[in-house]
Amino acid sequence: MQTRKDYILSLEADKWLFQADMLVDKAHVVMLREKGILKKRDVVAILNCLDKINSDYFVEHALPSYEDVHTAIESVMIKEIGEDIGGKMHTGRSRNDKVATSIRVALRAELLDIIKSVNELRAELLKQAKANIDTVMPGYTHLQHAQPTIFAHHFLAYADAFARDFWRLMSAYEYINVSPLGAAAFASTGFPIDRERTAKLLGFDSVLENSMDAVSTRDFVIDVISCYANLMTNLSRLAEEIILWSSSEFNFVRVHAEYVTGSSIMPQKRNPDYAELIRARTGTVYGSLMAVLSICKALPYSYNRDLQEVTPHLLQATKTSAASVSVMKSMVEKLELNKEEMAKQAQVGFTTATELADTIVREANVPFRTAHAIVSDLVKEGVALKDNGKAVLSELDTFATRHTGKKLSKRGLTEKKVNRALNIKLSIERHNAKGGPAKRELRRMLRARKSDLVTDDKLIESKDYKVGRSLDELEREVKRKARIIKVKKQS
Amino acid sequence: MQTRKDYILSLEADKWLFQADMLVDKAHVVMLREKGILKKRDVVAILNCLDKINSDYFVEHALPSYEDVHTAIESVMIKEIGEDIGGKMHTGRSRNDKVATSIRVALRAELLDIIKSVNELRAELLKQAKANIDTVMPGYTHLQHAQPTIFAHHFLAYADAFARDFWRLMSAYEYINVSPLGAAAFASTGFPIDRERTAKLLGFDSVLENSMDAVSTRDFVIDVISCYANLMTNLSRLAEEIILWSSSEFNFVRVHAEYVTGSSIMPQKRNPDYAELIRARTGTVYGSLMAVLSICKALPYSYNRDLQEVTPHLLQATKTSAASVSVMKSMVEKLELNKEEMAKQAQVGFTTATELADTIVREANVPFRTAHAIVSDLVKEGVALKDNGKAVLSELDTFATRHTGKKLSKRGLTEKKVNRALNIKLSIERHNAKGGPAKRELRRMLRARKSDLVTDDKLIESKDYKVGRSLDELEREVKRKARIIKVKKQS
């Protein structure tokens, strides 16, 4: 049974924010000292106390008794070192800017991981594509066999979709990695704080200037969850295909044992539960997005308590997306293809009909619509478009005469050309326009995508490195500011 | 009563796509000719026929009888110039890539307009901010008076939020302005088409390479509607404030007569209907986003008819966002402020309490939490924090003694300092940290934002110009390709 006090808490979110909150406290205190706003000895006490608080024990046992993580830290500190000193940590700051800053710090770390994970998924897709540059499969539109294609082409399509997710997430990162710290309640402060300094110590790229904007906005949350929604949509489409492909009817792939489960009642089952959960959790992320949008709509400036309710949704969407990318990556890595069945199905359903129509256009100089109509008649009659060019040509002549009054064989179409059109591998090879499934294009795209991935990996590593270096500097400053007096104390 | 055939239509979307479809047809035909895939005389016939089709009459009267805009154009063309020639326009192309291309072309034009409109709104906000750099108002958190601030600070916060919307929309533009044309059904084509050429003629920045990706993805739609959702959220917050401010209780602003309506039953009403509709239509855009996400979830590759249902939502969200930005811009432009009432309210509710607490911290060297507690007691006792520094100091001394055993006046707090803290204008001026409401900061931000806006305007103009130049080239090519033969014909 929830109590009144429970209603105001969001404990999971507060736990998530704890480490970030610690960093924000440290950076703020270091700056207060540097600007001479706090005295040396107060800073030493505060920093040492923060160090003591920074523990799993605090998170599990102390934090839950307070209204939020910020209050918890400050209250425990006051208990430890007295209000006289402990109360000063909050100088020139408010919960409003602190929470906005902590969310950004916590989210940034997760986001960097997700982005790396997306790149790992891209790498796996490229690997599978490379390994399957000869694997023929039916290509679908409307879940109907349309034209034959190559598995590599299919997975390269996904790799490109996830490359765009990479870029979208990188843009979201830019909006996130700015510092609201120092905006205080919304009107900044009369203390001579240095917002650039705390921003630098916390690894932010810049300061989010306007102090009212800084505490009021959660547009970066909407932005990043929108990116997750797009990413999850892409994942859900791949998951759906894996589910279809691993059905008895398709039988194109075997999902690795780690990613299927059995049934409590049906011993023969290999259920693609992981793929189903990725599909389902896409809905969960949509729900988070809808929740955050509804919460933020029509809120007057500046801070309102409603914004607290945004954070758990951000957390949920972030964790869900991170785990989903990671699961998909391993599932793709271990996916076994049933190439034989794919190749067999590529023959079924007249997938070469388009090629045949195109050949008629090219070779017999017939308008596309007419060629389409001739082949359509052929298909409706149930003529198998498999191998017998001679038989097919003869049928085509019959239908062409109906449509155009003239046999195609009189317009230059030959048995050989029909045979070439009906040959799946040749047909695919002819599709060598930019981005098509012909081997030359597949090879070119594979090379280009791998090269892109190297560049993209470097970019994300550079972001990660920059943050890491700043946080290292912060820790050094914290140690230095805490040590000096310790030495003095010893003397 | 809907018929079965109606169910498959999306007429409004098709009308929207018509002009884009025309451009795509032209670019495709020009390229087919340049690559020698179509003959001169066929191209002349096709281009002249396209010119004839390009009319409002066609959109209103012919289009509705066909399954979609693509079919309508092709069918009418075949009727006009025969299947022999008219049927050839479709060579090396499918409805799948055509519709994906047309959506991008149509959306791009709208998006450029929206982005310009956002910048106009930013300009109006900056104008109002500049004009109100001395307008004192209460700043709110939780809709409670918190601290006094300056109207310019408030509107600069919005200007910064819309600046981020500008950048988000610019990123969305990048994902939109790539060409899927030539992907055909999903497997590209065996015809020697030139995808770069059609991309160039249509003003695209590049080719969306993988042909399966090109027809399957609608991530750019999710992306752009997400941007709209963020933009509308920002608009809804400003709309909410305008509604609040124009209430009898706030009485801060007078919305221009063009943006209020009367009541059929209450003659005295000045209802802020436009602001209410902006707020409401934010929900409409959320609905579009949710619809598109749900539709795209778990669709197997490549094209599925479901994607058709995405377009009307894109259209609705685009039109709604465009109109909302534009209405807000004019409403802001014509907003009259009741500065007197704002200033009066800035005095109400102890808005200087924070400043007083901060002063106690600074001047009497008391920890923030203690100062906070002292002022809190004062407020609870109902002491008016208005002008009488002497009386306030005396009360403060009483409470300070309770908390710390010592009077504040013994710690260095003077009547003069209390008076300074209680003075609203001085209090605001002291908030001169980066991004705060002090005049120096407001002036600096105003200058910087104006300068940013100039740069941003140039950027969007350069995009617009680049597209325009390409489309001009396309028209020139169309005219040239149509004229040459005409000349020959004359000879």
Add this chain to the structure above:
Amino acid sequence: MQTRKDYILSLEADKWLFQADMLVDKAHVVMLREKGILKKRDVVAILNCLDKINSDYFVEHALPSYEDVHTAIESVMIKEIGEDIGGKMHTGRSRNDKVATSIRVALRAELLDIIKSVNELRAELLKQAKANIDTVMPGYTHLQHAQPTIFAHHFLAYADAFARDFWRLMSAYEYINVSPLGAAAFASTGFPIDRERTAKLLGFDSVLENSMDAVSTRDFVIDVISCYANLMTNLSRLAEEIILWSSSEFNFVRVHAEYVTGSSIMPQKRNPDYAELIRARTGTVYGSLMAVLSICKALPYSYNRDLQEVTPHLLQATKTSAASVSVMKSMVEKLELNKEEMAKQAQVGFTTATELADTIVREANVPFRTAHAIVSDLVKEGVALKDNGKAVLSELDTFATRHTGKKLSKRGLTEKKVNRALNIKLSIERHNAKGGPAKRELRRMLRARKSDLVTDDKLIESKDYKVGRSLDELEREVKRKARIIKVKKQS
């Protein structure tokens, strides 16, 4: 390009409301006359003028020039018969209660149609179920073959789901069919109006009493769109199965030619576009729901202009749901089953494994988990569970010995019993628990569902009849009130 005035319009919604608005006007005027609030001659003039206005011409040509349908009618009336009389129609009423009433009247008619349509779909599902009481098919969990079942069982499941939709929509009807008329702006009126009388004349079941509640609430819209969302979810699941079943890989059904389309480029395609669109439009209805919720959230009482934006979403969701049910009904009616393929697939994938395990439990008195483990081993070894009971028993003995140290044949399991377990038809027949696929249960359910449907049809007809009778009375009163004076005039 939208103008400022366009922004305030919702023309499609206003057109939709026109007929309802006419009825509301008539009922209001009749009541005003009956209560003596308006004079005879004024009422005659008003009613005759309303009769004149009631035309397609008005809707297409006059309506679009006004702010909304209510204003349009009143303005045209004043133009026609002067403000002195025309202005009186609005006595004791406001746009707020009028629009709330018109929406309910318009929606009620659509809803009655949708409910009937749902029942027609149930009838078709029952027909197909009856015709396929012997059609064996694989039953799926996780899209994996699980156990064999009967097509009738599958479609009876859908019939039951849609029966619940029937009941939910009937409940929604109850919330809709109450009259807000007479609530005026929100505070009712000082005129001695009779709200019960107008409610009765308009076919409402009762009066929505509290006048502030009456104009403020749109909970009935949220309610009915939620019902649509549930209904569409059910339709989307059936649509998904039809799409899967009509794929080349499943090949279970042939969708009627009216509900497939060809491809512009692939002549062999039979794309299940209608099923795909039903699936997609489910997302559209979700979007409408999300929009309406977001719009209504946190609106203070009473009426706000935001509520205008609710109506177009209601209209869209209503039309979409109505058409989708109707399309599904015809598609199901004309669905051809490939029974041979279904039966063949029912054999694939060890669907009788569960039955075999159950048999071991029953006959050899082995715990379920152990039996499950034994059969699981068998399946993993790839033993075909088809027909050879002897071979299977021998294998089972081997695995049973491993698990339990004892052969199953020593515990009472016989070749005959194994054979019975492996026989699909027998296996299904044994599943005769309530609601199972055994023929006895199928027959019982078919009978019960048909009988329920008869009752449900009567219920909806009685609602329809009651409304119709009231509207007839209204028309009679209108004619009488208009005629009496005419007669007098003649005399």
Add this chain to the structure above:
Amino acid sequence: MQTRKDYILSLEADKWLFQADMLVDKAHVVMLREKGILKKRDVVAILNCLDKINSDYFVEHALPSYEDVHTAIESVMIKEIGEDIGGKMHTGRSRNDKVATSIRVALRAELLDIIKSVNELRAELLKQAKANIDTVMPGYTHLQHAQPTIFAHHFLAYADAFARDFWRLMSAYEYINVSPLGAAAFASTGFPIDRERTAKLLGFDSVLENSMDAVSTRDFVIDVISCYANLMTNLSRLAEEIILWSSSEFNFVRVHAEYVTGSSIMPQKRNPDYAELIRARTGTVYGSLMAVLSICKALPYSYNRDLQEVTPHLLQATKTSAASVSVMKSMVEKLELNKEEMAKQAQVGFTTATELADTIVREANVPFRTAHAIVSDLVKEGVALKDNGKAVLSELDTFATRHTGKKLSKRGLTEKKVNRALNIKLSIERHNAKGGPAKRELRRMLRARKSDLVTDDKLIESKDYKVGRSLDELEREVKRKARIIKVKKQS
């Protein structure tokens, strides 16, 4: 860092289901014994083991190591009493029907609580309404003063809205309280189970018959979260008003200290955090609804793992709604009104303008539109509509002459009548149409609503009682079935 195994868990949901799962196990085992499917001694062992498992320790320490709650219970049981006996509990059942049943049992209990809570809120609203049957306040449309009203009228409107929520939740209850148990994986079972018996033992109203439907559907979840969404929307509107009313500008109410929080930086703040959180959590429930809809869309029959992801959203929406109703109830109970300020504001903004126009219609026989125009002119001129009937009449005459060529005082309008129209209390009393704010109507509605509430309370209590009686019977049966052998053992 999440592991692969974590991805498949939904621990919070499983903990929530634990007690329900226990009940389902017991009912199933009792029935298996009654039908002779399990032997006495096995049943004794199983039931005693279940009793042992039923502990907080199990939930906190054993449960998290297993895939789900069902697996956890069974696995621990097998560990305790061996597979030979422990494995038999699962006879004739699957996880698919078990989880569907457990969700319904767990949800039912929560729902009964929520419904009672809604009725408590209704009771508080009626109490406040009764206490404020004389409290005049301004009534708003578009957040503009419209007409004066009575606070009781306002809160009665909310009471009526929540009464509809009561009925909607009661309907949802009907769809929830049916038993899927015995449907097994989806094809029921060959064991001679008795589904009616388990349904009865578990307090269900009936059996959800079709076994495929029983495990596939989650429509009851969509249904109940839709009801929550409607309920939360109503709560959010009341929360919004409380936030507005407690602002310094409105100053209509004082929220009890338990439901406000202070500020870390602004000592004077009384932030209505609870009301803000209710408003925000409305968005959370919308998110849950959207998630569940997206997850269920287009799932083929029967069970898919996606359905697992539905439960956490159901849990979240249920807990959030339950707590929000309860918080609102207490907040309303302790709300203090500032009647003086309300009455003062009721005078502001010409709220009697409508009444004045109506009076002109009635007394001077002028059409409503004309009267409206006359009063409108008056208002625009800024004439105060307060007390001076003589002055107002003179002005009215001037404007009336302009509009109609005749003074109103020549048409029967007197100073006394004008004064009566301008008197707020009299004006409200005149609004005595059904549902209006006149005292007679308020009293009538108060009486009727209280009486309804008594009936509604009885209805929910009868549901609760029926469930309780069944569960008591279940416990008795469990004890009897476990005791018999114990007795034998003793002998």
